[in-house]
Amino acid sequence: MNLRDILSPLYVWKRAFEKPYTMNTLKDGRPGAPNYRGFHQNDIDKCIGCGTCAEICQNVSIDMVPIKPTRDGDSGLRPRIDYGRCCWCALCVDICPTGSLTMSNAYTWVEEGLDLDVRETFCYIPGHDPKPWDDEPLGYRRPQDYELLHLDRTPMPQLPPEQRISSFIEMVKGYSRELALKEADRCIQCGICTATCPAHMNIPAYIKAIREDNIAEGLMILYETNPLPGICGRICTRRCEDVCALSHRGEAISIRWLKRYLTDCVEAVDYQNILQKEISLNGKKISVIGSGPGGLSAAYYLSRMGYQVDVYEQNKAAGGMLRYGIPEYRLPYDMLDKDIEYILSQGVKLHLETRVGQEISFDEIYKGSDAIFISTGLFEPYRIGVKGDEIAGVISGLELLADVTNGVEVILGKSVLVIGGGNVAMDAARTARRLGSEVKVIYRRRLEDMPADHEEITEAMEEDVEFVFQAIPLEIEKTGDNRLRLIYGLAEMVDQGDGKRPQPILIEGSRIEIIADTIIAAIGQGMNFKWMDGEASANIKFGKWNIEADRYGCTTDKKVFIGGDMFNRTADAISAIADGHRSARAIDSLLK
Amino acid sequence: MSSLYPPILNGKAVYDLKDQKYLKIWQGPQHPGVTGNMSLELDVCGDQVIKCKTHVGYLHRGFEKLMERRRYINCFPIVCRICVPEPDTNEYLFAAAVEELLGIEIPERAKWLRTLNLELSRLASFLMWIGGQSGSFGSGTVAQWALAHRDYVLDLFEEWTGARIYHMYMTPGGVRGGLPEGWDAHAQKVLDGVYKLLDEIRHVQLNNAIFKMRAVGLGTITPDMIDKYGIVGPVARGSGLGRDIRKDQPYLIYDQLSFDTITESGGDTYARTVVRWREMYQSIDLIRQILKNMPRSGPLHISLPNVLHLKVPAGETYVRAESTRGEYGYYMVSDGSAFPRKITVRGPSYSHAMALLEDLAVGVNLADIHGLMLSLHTYPPEIER
Numbered sequence: 001m002n003l004r005d006i007l008s009p010l011y012v013w014k015r016a017f018e019k020p021y022t023m024n025t026l027k028d029g030r031p032g033a034p035n036y037r038g039f040h041q042n043d044i045d046k047c048i049g050c051g052t053c054a055e056i057c058q059n060v061s062i063d064m065v066p067i068k069p070t071r072d073g074d075s076g077l078r079p080r081i082d083y084g085r086c087c088w089c090a091l092c093v094d095i096c097p098t099g100s101l102t103m104s105n106a107y108t109w110v111e112e113g114l115d116l117d118v119r120e121t122f123c124y125i126p127g128h129d130p131k132p133w134d135d136e137p138l139g140y141r142r143p144q145d146y147e148l149l150h151l152d153r154t155p156m157p158q159l160p161p162e163q164r165i166s167s168f169i170e171m172v173k174g175y176s177r178e179l180a181l182k183e184a185d186r187c188i189q190c191g192i193c194t195a196t197c198p199a200h201m202n203i204p205a206y207i208k209a210i211r212e213d214n215i216a217e218g219l220m221i222l223y224e225t226n227p228l229p230g231i232c233g234r235i236c237t238r239r240c241e242d243v244c245a246l247s248h249r250g251e252a253i254s255i256r257w258l259k260r261y262l263t264d265c266v267e268a269v270d271y272q273n274i275l276q277k278e279i280s281l282n283g284k285k286i287s288v289i290g291s292g293p294g295g296l297s298a299a300y301y302l303s304r305m306g307y308q309v310d311v312y313e314q315n316k317a318a319g320g321m322l323r324y325g326i327p328e329y330r331l332p333y334d335m336l337d338k339d340i341e342y343i344l345s346q347g348v349k350l351h352l353e354t355r356v357g358q359e360i361s362f363d364e365i366y367k368g369s370d371a372i373f374i375s376t377g378l379f380e381p382y383r384i385g386v387k388g389d390e391i392a393g394v395i396s397g398l399e400l401l402a403d404v405t406n407g408v409e410v411i412l413g414k415s416v417l418v419i420g421g422g423n424v425a426m427d428a429a430r431t432a433r434r435l436g437s438e439v440k441v442i443y444r445r446r447l448e449d450m451p452a453d454h455e456e457i458t459e460a461m462e463e464d465v466e467f468v469f470q471a472i473p474l475e476i477e478k479t480g481d482n483r484l485r486l487i488y489g490l491a492e493m494v495d496q497g498d499g500k501r502p503q504p505i506l507i508e509g510s511r512i513e514i515i516a517d518t519i520i521a522a523i524g525q526g527m528n529f530k531w532m533d534g535e536a537s538a539n540i541k542f543g544k545w546n547i548e549a550d551r552y553g554c555t556t557d558k559k560v561f562i563g564g565d566m567f568n569r570t571a572d573a574i575s576a577i578a579d580g581h582r583s584a585r586a587i588d589s590l591l592k
Numbered sequence: 593m594s595s596l597y598p599p600i601l602n603g604k605a606v607y608d609l610k611d612q613k614y615l616k617i618w619q620g621p622q623h624p625g626v627t628g629n630m631s632l633e634l635d636v637c638g639d640q641v642i643k644c645k646t647h648v649g650y651l652h653r654g655f656e657k658l659m660e661r662r663r664y665i666n667c668f669p670i671v672c673r674i675c676v677p678e679p680d681t682n683e684y685l686f687a688a689a690v691e692e693l694l695g696i697e698i699p700e701r702a703k704w705l706r707t708l709n710l711e712l713s714r715l716a717s718f719l720m721w722i723g724g725q726s727g728s729f730g731s732g733t734v735a736q737w738a739l740a741h742r743d744y745v746l747d748l749f750e751e752w753t754g755a756r757i758y759h760m761y762m763t764p765g766g767v768r769g770g771l772p773e774g775w776d777a778h779a780q781k782v783l784d785g786v787y788k789l790l791d792e793i794r795h796v797q798l799n800n801a802i803f804k805m806r807a808v809g810l811g812t813i814t815p816d817m818i819d820k821y822g823i824v825g826p827v828a829r830g831s832g833l834g835r836d837i838r839k840d841q842p843y844l845i846y847d848q849l850s851f852d853t854i855t856e857s858g859g860d861t862y863a864r865t866v867v868r869w870r871e872m873y874q875s876i877d878l879i880r881q882i883l884k885n886m887p888r889s890g891p892l893h894i895s896l897p898n899v900l901h902l903k904v905p906a907g908e909t910y911v912r913a914e915s916t917r918g919e920y921g922y923y924m925v926s927d928g929s930a931f932p933r934k935i936t937v938r939g940p941s942y943s944h945a946m947a948l949l950e951d952l953a954v955g956v957n958l959a960d961i962h963g964l965m966l967s968l969h970t971y972p973p974e975i976e977r
Contacts, residue, residue, distance in 0.1 A: 005804060011795035012733055021740040033747075035772065037754040055900060058666035089669035089760045094768075095899075140754045143769030146893045150663075153822075185898045211901060 015058030037088045037140040039106045040081050042127035044068075046100035049075035050190035050245040053092035061085030062092060067128050072196045073243030080125045083109070084118060090140050095148045097188065097245040101126070119321035126241050149199030151250020154183040156157040156257055161462040165433050168328040168336075168404075171459075172234070172257075177213075180261040184210040186246065187253050193240035198570065198578035201225045203240055203255055210258055216274045218262040223275050226577055228293055230339045231322055232258025234331050237453065237572040245495055260368035263340040268338045272345065279347065281305040284591055291357055292320020293573040294375030294564030296343050297580025299588075302373075303346040311348055312365070314355040316406070318344075320377055321565075322573060324402040325424065327431050333405075357531030366536030366559070371587045373553075374532075375564035375576060384419055388476035390520065393484050397428035404431055412437045413517020417486055418441075420522035421450040426457065429465045429521045440466045440514070442473060444491055444504040444530055458551035472506050476519060486514050527566055537558075552586035553579055561587060597642055605643060607630055613637060617958075621650040624728060625965025627677050628972030629722065631943065636958055644953035647947050652976040659935050664690055664764060665899035667932065672758045674937055675974040678717035682711050682937070683762040685922040688843070688911045691762040693904045693926050698894060700845075702766035704886035707844045708879060709753075709761055710913070715786065715875040716745040717916040718868055721969050725865055726797050728962035729806050732955040734797050741789050744782045751775055766893030776883055783876050798866065807862035811952040811964040814859060821951075822943040825918020826871060827968055832857040832866035837914040849881050861967035868969070896910070903930050917941055917969050924957075939974025946975065 023030065032038055044067075054062040061084075064077035066192030079092070079101070083461050085520065089093070091384060093101050109131075124131060133139075157173040158164075164171045175183065189204040197203065202221050220231040236256050244252030286302050288295045291313040299309045317323055318340050322331065344350055356362055365372060379394035383389050397420065403410050414437060418429040421443035429439045443450060446469050450457060461467070470491040477485050489511055491504035532540065539557035541548040546566070553561045563579030565571040598607035598614070607614050620631030629650035635643035655674055659667045671686040672679035684706055691698060698706075703962055719742035727735035746756040753759040761768050797803050813823065813831045827833050834853040838846045854870045858862035896902060906928035912921040921938035949968060956964055 005799050005801040008795045008799035011792060015737070015792070016735075033751040033754065035754045035769075036750060052900075056665065058662055058669055087669050087758070088755065089758075090754065091665065091669065143892075144768075145891060146766075146768055147895070148899050150895065150898060185901060188898070188900055282886075334778075 030107075031399045032107050032138070034105065034138045035140050035143075036103075036105035036138075037090045038104045039083070039109060039131065039133055040079075040092075040126040041102045041104050041134060041136070041139065042079065042125075043098075043102075044078060044127035046248075047078055047127070048073055048098055048100075048192060048243075048245060049077035050097055050188070050192050050247070051075070051077065051079075052095050052097055052188050052190055052245065053079050054187070055190075056091045056095050057086075058089070058091075059085040059087055061087075065125060067125060070195070072239070073192060075192060075195065078125050078128055080123055082119075082123045084122045091148075093140060094142050094146070095188075096142070097149060097190075099142065104136040105139040106131075106133035106136060113571070132267065143418055149188070149246060149250065150478060151246060153251040153254055154179050154186075156254065161459075161464075164329065164459075165430075165463050167290045168295040168434055170234075171329050172331045174264050174392050175254075175257055177262045180210055180258060181213070183254050184208075184258055187211075188245060190245045192243050192245050193253075193255060193508040196243045197240045198568075198572075198575040199225045200578070200583060201240075201259075206262060207253070207255070210262060215262060215265045219266055219271070219274050221271060221497045222259065222262060225581060226342055226574070227297055228322075228573070228577055229259055230263035230335050231293070231331060232574055232577070233257070233263050234335065235322070235326055236574050237570075239574075242291040249557060253537065260395075263339075268341065271342045275342075277304065280305060280306055281308060281347075284308065284370040285310070285368065287312065287365045287372045289365070289372065289374045290320060290376035290564070291315075291318035291340075291350065292375055292377050292564055293322055294567075294576035294580045295320070295373065296340060297577040298373040298375065298561075298563065298579075299348045300343045300346060301581050301584035302587065303343075303348050305369075305584065305588075307591075309348045310369075311350045312354045312356055312360065313350065313352050316353060318350055318352070320375075321379075324405050325398060325427070327401060327404065327427050327434075329430070329434070330427070355531075357533065361534060362532050363536045364536040366534075369559075370591055371403075371559050371561065373561045373580070373583050373587065375562065375566060375580065376527075376529075377565040377576075378527050378571065380526040381525045382523050384473055384476070384519075384521045384523060386473050386475055388478075391478055391484065393477055393517065394476060394519045394521065396525075397424040397520050398426050398525060400431060400520055404435075406514060410435060413483075415440070415516045416440060416518045416520060417442055417484075417514065418520045418522055420524070421445065421452055422522065422524065423452045423456060424525075425520075425522035426452045426460050428522050430456075430460055430463055432518075433460075433463050433465055436463075437518070438466075440468055442468050442471045442486070442488060442514075444470065444472050445502070446493060449493075449501065470504060471512070472504060479515060484516050484519055486516060486519060488512055488514070529566075546592070552587060553583040554590075558590065597637075607635075607642075609635070614642070615772075619961065620647070623962075623965070624724075625771075625962035626945070626970050626972050627724070629968075630972040630975075632949075632953070632961065634953070634958070634961070639958040641953050641956050641961065642959060644950045646950055648907055648946065648972060648975050650976075651973045653973075655977045656935050656937060659932055661931060663900070663930050664902050664904060664932065667935075669758075669760055672760055673973070674977050675915075675939065675971050676757065677720050677971055678713050678916055679758055680742075680762070681711040681913055681920045682922075683760065684710055684844075685911050685913055685920060686924075686935075687762045687764045688913075689909050689922045689924040690904060692909045692911060693907050693924065694764075695905070696765065696894060696896075697806070698766045699891040701770075701887045701890040702892050703844045703891070704882060705767045705770070706762055707846065707849075708882045708886065709759070709767075710844070711875050711878045711882065712745060713759075714916050715872060715879070716742050716749075718872045718875070719745065719786070721826075721916065721966065722793065722797075722872075723867060725963065725966045726803070728966050729803055731797060731800070731803065734793055737792070738964055741786050744785060748779055748782055748977070751778065761880065763893070765896045766891070768893070770888075770892060779879070779883065783879060786872070787876055790869060790876075790881065793869060798869065804862065806960060807865060807962060807967070808858070808860055810861040810956065810960055811967055812858075812860045813948075813952070817948075821948045823918075824940050824943075825914065826864055826867045826916070827918065827944060827948075827967075829853065829855045830867045833860035837912055837919055843911075843913060845882075848885070849878055851878055859917075861963060864967045864969075871916075901930065903928060904932070912938075915940060917944065917971065920974075937974065937977050939971070939977070941968075941970035941972065942975045944968040945970035945972065 723738035
């Protein structure tokens with residue numbers, strides 16, 4: 001010890017002349033840093049209630065509570081956060097698929113109500129329960145270049161367009177195991193898709209099965225709600241993907257292709273081993289009219305429930321629109337047969353080329369069955385409705401597709417016009433393209449108004465199908481050299497007000513001519529139920545365009561159920577499958 | 593006066609606590625010698641400790657067990673809580689262990705940011721310690737200065753990571769964000785302040801007659817005790833052993849930084865104080881080197897498989913890093929599932945606070961016990977996990 005050691009500490013006085021470190025937070029406040037992780041904010045309209053925030057929260061501090069009506073793509077639930085548990089790790093913000101959940105930079109929360117239950121004072125629903133920091137622009141946001149989700153879809157291997165148009169070979173090659181696992185890994189298992197799927201397929205569960213490489217389990221999950229998974233895995237309208245939580249900031253999971261992967265992994269002969277279930281017949285008999293997706297679905301579930309099912313089909317093979325309305329390059333016949341044959345193997349009796357009303361009467365079926373499920377679909381194509389639409393060379397899209405399926409030689413000529421903008425129009429156009437014609441699609445509205453699947457439109461464009469938009473057909477006439485002349489007028493789109501589709505209105509005086517060899521009308525199709533006659537139809541209430549039925553498809557005659565395109569407005573395979581399943585359950589509870 | 597120490601029979605001290613010469617004192621668990629909770633059971637004769645037994649367990653939260661039931665991503669917010677004043681070592685080691693089992697390499701920029709984070713948290717931890725060290729010898733002035741400056745360092749963390757204490761910044765795969773705009777200038781200002789503070793601490797504490805009288809010779813650790821007790825970090829370096837993982841087995845980008853291992857030879861509380869005081873200068877220097885040399889653009893995080901289903905291949909690993917208390921280690925075993933099979937945390941305070949302290953405390957004046965404990969710089973939360 002020396003003198004320096006005694007004097008040196010006096011240095012401490014130097015600080016006495018410095019500005020104090022402390023600040024008066026009561027007077028001046030001390031805002032949090034710009035990206036401070038404070039209390040949560042939620043853009044309640046952007047949020048879809050997928051619950052991924054609750055899923056990743058390790059403290060279980062988030063629960064999902066109903067505050068909005070449920071709709072497609074929105075569970076109606078919103079996160080409620082318990083600040084007695086929250087640790088402010090912000091993983092919920094990082095993983096939020098829509099990016100609606102953020103954090104304010106608020107440090108403190110002062111609330112009256114010490115006498116209240118802590119569950120009322122410690123918890124709130126961000127964005128719903130008003131808080132002072134709701135409009136706070138600062139606070140934690142998911143940092144740039146940091147992403148927990150995988151927003152990009154695993155690309156599906158496909159044939160290049162130039163190869164596609166040379167044959168009817170299936171253009172989509174299907175995922176390999178590696179690609180499927182990669183795609184399945186992206187799923188966050190929120191289940192928003194399940195709610196939107198008409199058949200309510202347990203999509204998160206079968207994607208999980210793929211991820212865990214448990215193909216058998218996956219197939220069983222598929223068959224719980226959909227007996228045509230190989231078909232849906234190819235041609236489903238996949239409304240599940242439209243609402244996929246990942247589609248908000250990135251690309252939806254390829255749910256359809258994953259379903260296809262599952263069915264492609266299993267050979268037809270192994271289906272029975274995986275899905276086997278003892279069926280004990282209950283002696284009751286059900287007739288199904290129409291062997292499209294609706295009829296097949298009903299037949300499958302009813303036969304599994306122990307009913308003797310008879311299916312009546314007017315064509316040479318089962319499948320309905322699946323077979324006669326969807327071209328082979330999208331749905332190869334062997335894949336169609338794989339699913340249908342498994343259904344038939346459940347003891348379903350199929351009566352082919354049996355048109356009800358001709359080979360067998362509706363009365364006879366009615367008397368011989370405990371219940372009837374009718375799903376005959378829309379098979380009467382609408383005419384274009386202009387002068388000359390009956391001239392030879394003007395055919396319907398469905399006619400073309402059915403002829404190709406049936407192996408009838410079709411001669412379309414060099415140039416083909418397709419009128420319409422739906423999926424049938426796209427299928428017809430692309431089929432014509434494969435038959436060697438040059439194709440133009442004539443559509444009344446704009447590209448963005450087309451009801452056809454966006455993917456089909458893109459693929460048609462890749463295959464050099466030309467599009468003429470805002471064109472209203474006016475007249476068809478024969479030219480001197482035995483070709484066809486379509487005269488169309490231009491349309492302008494007129495706004496119809498809130499939520500309504502803009503209407504194309506003809507611009508007076510506009511008149512354009514176009515020469516073609518064949519004109520294909522694909523503007524929709526209607527129902528035909530004239531064959532339902534006799535005593536059996538006495539109790540069924542027919543409308544002008546429809547048959548009256550309750551939500552289970554049960555008509556005014558308790559024994560008769562309808563489904564498929566006759567019943568639902570969406571007119572796609574998966575809705576028909578859902579109808580079949582739903583009516584099967586309704587029939588079962590009726591007959592029990 | 594008879595001997596202070598009781599007679600020893602069969603290797604055990606024999607004394608009667610009722611003869612009024614000896615007294616048993618329970619110190620803690622709110623103990624001024626540690627940051628956390630821990631108790632000492634002291635047998636004293638007068639004010640001299642003749643026997644010390646350490647009791648821990650007041651902070652056991654079962655994190656290691658908890659993690660066996662959590663997905664890896666859900667363990668990430670837990671690990672920082674294993675050591676409150678310096679959580680970042682846990683974050684780094686957890687992430688590093690997962691990355692090693694996954695066989696992935698994080699981007700270069702993330703490595704620099706992780707190193708910056710670790711050094712900054714070393715500085716914050718040392719500032720907290722020096723506050724305690726001086727406060728335990730009655731010098732509250734330095735304690736308040738140091739803690740004020742620690743808060744300035746925490747301000748830097750708040751601006752950078754969004755939180756003051758539990759930064760939750762180093763996720764498996766990288767880091768959560770870059771440095772915000774203007775952060776460098778703010779950091780330089782804070783570092784200048786800490787640098788000035790350290791200069792002042794030299795005058796007020798290190799060259800302080802009272803501090804010297806109490807600290808010199810207190811809790812002397814001889815070099816031969818180092819391996820016997822498993823002594824690491826600044827405690828070992830205070831006894832002349834140049835053991836520093838940053839230098840011996842460089843991780844992250846420590847091999848690209850220029851620094852020397854700091855040692856002192858005294859082995860007592862004073863020497864350990866000087867080692868840590870010098871290491872604070874070293875941290876400031878390292879932070880400045882990092883800010884000067886780090887890449888300012890590039891990826892921060894590599895794309896992991898979906899963290900909600902992340903499965904780590906079966907295997908085991910031990911990763912280590914130098915914390916302010918010495919070697920910090922994570923032993924992680926994965927059975928190939930989505931949950932860690934076992935995670936064991938090696939907190940350096942374990943050997944210092946439990947085995948070493950019991951022996952060093954014998955013969956120490958009761959009033960110096962806190963100073964001695966602080967010179968070992970122990971954080972009970974990492975003892976118990």
